[in-house]
Amino acid sequence: MILVALAACAVSNPTLWPDDDVPMLVFASWGGTTSARTRVEVDDEAGPVLTTDWQDAGGDHRVPLLGLAPDHEFTARVVSEAGESSDDVDFATGTVPAELPGWSVSGTPGWEGYLLTGIVSEPSWAVVLDQDGRVVWAKKAHDGKRVLRVRVRPDGEGLRYSEIEEAELTETSQLVTVDWDGTEVSRHTVPAFNHDFVDADDGGADCLVTDVRPGQSGAEVIGDAIHHVSDDGAITPLWSTWDAWEVPPDDEIEGGRQWTHANALDRRDGGGYWLGLRNSSELVELDADLAVGRRIGGPESTYTFATQADRPKWQHQFQFLDGGVILFDDRDEDPSRVLELTLDETTATATAAWTWTHPKNLEVYILGDVDRAADGSTLAVFSTSGVIDDIAPDGELRWELSLDLGSIVPYVVRLDALPGVSRGR
Numbered sequence: 519m520i521l522v523a524l525a526a527c528a529v530s531n532p533t534l535w536p537d538d539d540v541p542m543l544v545f546a547s548w549g550g551t552t553s554a555r556t557r558v559e560v561d562d563e564a565g566p567v568l569t570t571d572w573q574d575a576g577g578d579h580r581v582p583l584l585g586l587a588p589d590h591e592f593t594a595r596v597v598s599e600a601g602e603s604s605d606d607v608d609f610a611t612g613t614v615p616a617e618l619p620g621w622s623v624s625g626t627p628g629w630e631g632y633l634l635t636g637i638v639s640e641p642s643w644a645v646v647l648d649q650d651g652r653v654v655w656a657k658k659a660h661d662g663k664r665v666l667r668v669r670v671r672p673d674g675e676g677l678r679y680s681e682i683e684e685a686e687l688t689e690t691s692q693l694v695t696v697d698w699d700g701t702e703v704s705r706h707t708v709p710a711f712n713h714d715f716v717d718a719d720d721g722g723a724d725c726l727v728t729d730v731r732p733g734q735s736g737a738e739v740i741g742d743a744i745h746h747v748s749d750d751g752a753i754t755p756l757w758s759t760w761d762a763w764e765v766p767p768d769d770e771i772e773g774g775r776q777w778t779h780a781n782a783l784d785r786r787d788g789g790g791y792w793l794g795l796r797n798s799s800e801l802v803e804l805d806a807d808l809a810v811g812r813r814i815g816g817p818e819s820t821y822t823f824a825t826q827a828d829r830p831k832w833q834h835q836f837q838f839l840d841g842g843v844i845l846f847d848d849r850d851e852d853p854s855r856v857l858e859l860t861l862d863e864t865t866a867t868a869t870a871a872w873t874w875t876h877p878k879n880l881e882v883y884i885l886g887d888v889d890r891a892a893d894g895s896t897l898a899v900f901s902t903s904g905v906i907d908d909i910a911p912d913g914e915l916r917w918e919l920s921l922d923l924g925s926i927v928p929y930v931v932r933l934d935a936l937p938g939v940s941r942g943r
Contacts, residue, residue, distance in 0.1 A: 528550055528552060528602070529548070529550050529552050529556055529596045529597065529598050529602050529603065529604045530548050530549055530550040530596065530604060531548070531595075531596065531604045531605050531607055532546045532547065532548045532558055532594050532595070532596050532604065532607055533546070533547045533548065534546050534583075534594055534607060534609040536610075536611065536612040537582075537612075537699050537700060538699075538700075539657070539699060539700030539701070540655055540656065540657065540698070540699065540700045541588075541611075541612025541613060541614075541615070542586070542588040542589075542611050542612050542613070542614060542653065542654055542655060542656065543582055543583070543584070543586075543611075543612075543654075543655055543698065543699070544582075544583045544586060544592075544609060544611055544612075545580060545581065545582055545583065545699070546558045546570070546579075546580070546581055546583055546594060547578065547579060547580040547581075548578070548579055548596045548604070549577065549578040549579070550576075550596075552575055552576065552598050552600070552602070553575050553576070553600075554575055554598040554599040554600040554602075555572040555573060555574060555575050555598065555599045556572070556573050556575070556579070556596050556597065556598045556599075557569060557570045557571060557572050557573060557596070557597060558570045558581065558583065558594055558595070558596055558597075559594065559595055559597055559942075560583060560586065560592050560593070560594045560942070561592065561593045561594075561942070562590065562591065562592050562593070563591075565942065566942030567586065567592065567941070567942045568583060568585060568586060568939050568940070568941060568942050569939065569940045569942060570583070570938060570939050570940075571938050571939070571940075572599070581938060582698040582699065582938065583939065584646075584654070584655070584698065584936040584937070584938065584939050585632060585646070585648060585654050585936045585939060585941070586611050586654060587611065587648065587650075587652050587654065588611050588612065588613060588614050588652060588653060588654065589610075589611060589612070589613045589614070590610065590611050591608065591609075591610045592608070592609055592610070592611070593606045593607065593608055593609075594606070594607050594609060595607065614652075614653045614656065615656060615658070617641060617658065618637065618639075618643060618645075618653060618656060619637060619639045619921055619922045619924075619925040620921075620922045621651065621904075621919055621920060621921045621922060621925075622919075622920050623650065623651035623917070623918070623919050623920075624917070624918050624920075625908070625915070625916050625917040625918055626916060626917060627649045627650070627908050627916070627917040628893070628895050628908055628910060628916050628917065629649055629891055629893075629895065629897075629908065629932070630649050630934070630941065631648075631649055631932060631933050631934045631935065632646050632647060632648055632649070632654070632932070632933045632935075632936055633646070633647040633648075633649075633897075633906070633930050633931070633932055633933075634646055634668040634669065634670065634677070634930070634931040634932075634933065635647065635668055635899075635906075635927055635928065635929065635930045635931070636659075636664070636665030636666055636667070636668055636679065636927070636928050636929070637665070637921065637925055637926075637927060638664045638665065638666070638925065638926035638927070638928060639921075639924070639925040639926070641658050641659055641661060642658075642659040642663060642664050642665045642681075643656050643657065643658055643659060643665060644656070644657045644659065644665045644668045644677060644679045644696075645657075645668075646677075646936070647919070651919045655677075655698070657677070657696055657700050659681050659694075660681055660692075662683065662684060663681035663682060663683060663691070663692070664681070664682045664683075664684065664928075665679050665680065665681060665682075665928075666679075666680050666682050666713060666714070666885075666928045666929060667679060667680045667713075667714050667715055667928070667929045668929070668931065669715075669717060669931060670931075670933070670936075670937060671695060672717055672721050673721075674937030674938065675697060675698065675937075676695065676696045676697040676698045676703065677695075677696055677698075678693065678694065678695045678696075678717075678723065679693075679694055679696075680692070680693060680694070680711060680714075680715060680725075681693075681694055682711060682712065682713070687710060687728055687730060687740070688709075688710065688711070689707075689709045689710070690707060691707070691708055691709075691710075691711035691712070692705050692706060692707050692708060692711070693705075693706045693708050693711065693715065693723055693725065693747055694706075704749070704751070706747055706751035707751075708725050708727065708745065708747055708753065709727065709753075710727040710728040710729070710730075711725055711726070711727055712726050712727055712728050712742075712780070713726045713780065713781050713782070713783075714726045714780075714781070714782055714783040714929065715747075715783065716783050716784060716785050716791070717785075718746060720748065720749075721749055722746055722747050722748040722749055723746075723747050724744055724745070724746050724747075724756065724783070724791070725744070725745050725746075725747055726742060726743075726744060726780050726781075726783050727742070727743050727744070727745050728740050728741070728742060728743075729741040729742055729743040729758050729759065729760060731760055731765075733765050733767075733768050733771065733777075734765060734766075734767050734768060735767075735768045737768060737774065737775075738775065739765055739768070739771060739774075739775055739777050740775050740776050740777055740779075741758060741759040741760050741765070741777050741778055742758070742759050742777075742778050742779070742780035742793075742795075743755060743756075743757060743758040743759070743760075744756045744757045744758075744783070744791065744793075756808060757804060757808045759777065759778045759780070759795075762810050763810075765777060771797075772797050776797055777797065778795045778796075778797055778798060779795065779796040779797040780793055780794065780795055780796070781794050781795075781796045781834055781835075781884075781885075782794030782834055782835045782836060784836070784837075784838075786803060786804065786805070786806075788805075788806055789805070789806030790803070790804045790805045790806045790807075790808060790811075791803075791804045791808075792804075792836070792838065794833060794834065794835065794836060794845075795816070796832050796833070796834070796848075797832075798815075798816040798817065799815050799816055799829065799830050799831050799832055799833060800813050800814060800815035800816030800818075800819065800830070801813070801814040801815060801830075801833070801836055801843065801845070802814075802816075814830075814843065814859070814861070814868060815829055815830045815833070815868075819868075820866060821861060821862075821866050821867055821868035822865075822866060822867050822868070823867070823868050823869070824867060824868070824869045824870070825870075827870070828857075828859070828868060828869060828870040830845060830847045830857060830859075831847060831848070831849045831850050831852075832847075832848040832849060832850055833845045833846060833847045833848060833857070833886075834846045834847075834848055834882075834884075834885055834886035834887065834901075835885075835886060835887040835888060835899075835929060836888065837888055837889060837890055839858070839890060841860055841861060842858060842859050842860045842861050842871060843858070843859050843861065844856065844857070844858040844859075844888050844890050844896065845857055845858075845859075845888060846882070846886035846887055846888045846898065846899065847886075848882050848883065848884070848886055849881075852881075853875045853876065853879035853880060853881055854875070854876075854880060854881055854882040854886060854900060855873050855874060855875045856872075856873065856874040856875075856888055856896060856898045856909070857870060857872075857873050858870070858871045858872040858873070858890075859871065874896070874898065874909055874913060876898075876900060876903075876905070876907065876915075877915065880900045880903045880905065881903075882900050882901055882902050882903060883902055884901065884902060885899075885901030885902065885926065885928045885929070886899060886900065886901050887899035887901065887928070887929050887930050889930065889931075889932045891932070893911065894911035895908060895909060895910055895911055895916075896908075896909045897909075897930065897932060899927060899928075899929075899930050901926050901927055901928055902926055903920075904920060904921030904922070904923070904924075904925045904926060904927055905918060905919070905920050905921070905927070906918070906919040906927060906930065
């Protein structure tokens with residue numbers, strides 16, 4: 519009876535190997551006849567680093583050890599809920615691909631976790647960075663494509679990201695889904711795909727696309743639309759600027775062609791979306807029925823601004839807060855800034871609660887992103903300068919990542935943790 523009990527609780531040593539496609543990533547596999555759940559613990563010379571989620575008792579397991587620093591030595595073991603442990607097994611993570619552009623990091627971050635973003639260079643990449651600015655996951659885009667938005671797949675089994683053509687009105691931009699090991703699960707062509715996408719409730723994605731139709735003069739004018747892309751690649755139009763507003767005369771449209779220029783999309787509480795329109799310098803609410811609701815900025819603003827300086831100009835990505843919104847304000851012939859607006863629903867007024875410009879007065883002509891953390895700190899992304907800043911609640915620049923000249927960092931998603939693992943420190 520004692521021998522049987524010992525065999526039932528036995529845990530095997532983990533087998534560890536770097537991924538062929540993502541060399542910084544290591545996978546762990548193990549088996550055994552244990553009747554208790556098991557998981558992997560990872561240490562380095564400084565102590566605990568990572569713990570995987572518990573895996574069901576019995577059978578064989580294979581999990582990615584997500585978020586480990588590249589080119590680093592570690593020790594791993596399998597442990598069970600019954601208190602048993604395998605032997606310690608030494609392993610090392612691989613090196614960051616040499617094709618990635620270089621970067622530098624200064625200061626000390628005030629947050630812990632990871633950043634999902636693209637690096638627009640030649641070639642472009644979908645990457646995961648840790649809070650020290652190290653690349654812990656990277657996947658190269660197809661030649662000529664720019665990775666703009668990167669998100670964790672709804673099932674947590676990998677990433678989904680956009681590969682956008684350089685051409686203004688491309689028919690070959692794509693929505694790409696990959697497993698953590700870099701294996702491509704799907705690649706759906708989304709005609710006129712442009713800028714951003716958000717996860718849909720059914721596991722698909724809702725994408726911004728350009729919508730070109732004849733303007734008042736009969737010449738082609740570029741509006742915008744939202745199209746739903748299902749898991750199998752089927753595309754369903756949901757909403758268009760052409761159906762919401764009347765197109766203005768050509769001489770009121772930038773260059774006679776660029777009408778609204780949607781550049782940012784977010785889900786709205788209760789259904790619908792918030793949409794950023796660069797050329798009218800406004801954020802537009804679409805309710806659950808996709809009817810136009812509140813408008814922040816622009817010529818038809820729901821809110822009156824306290825001063826002209828409080829109004830956004832050519833803003834990009836945004837985040838709604840309790841009682842307001844924070845956005846990256848590209849601006850026109852002025853340094854770009856982070857702009858936080860307080861929205862008073864009773865008086866229908868918008869007031870600048872906080873602004874921040876880079877000490878070097880960086881100017882961003884496209885893209886730009888912001889993220890406000892629970893502690894009041896702010897992540898600001900000066901995209902065309904290749905800079906990500908961590909700004910303390912008092913406005914101090916406490917951490918900065920700066921890519922080599924010529925590389926762009928677009929949208930950024932900040933995560934406290936990666937799926938299936940917990941940080942050890």
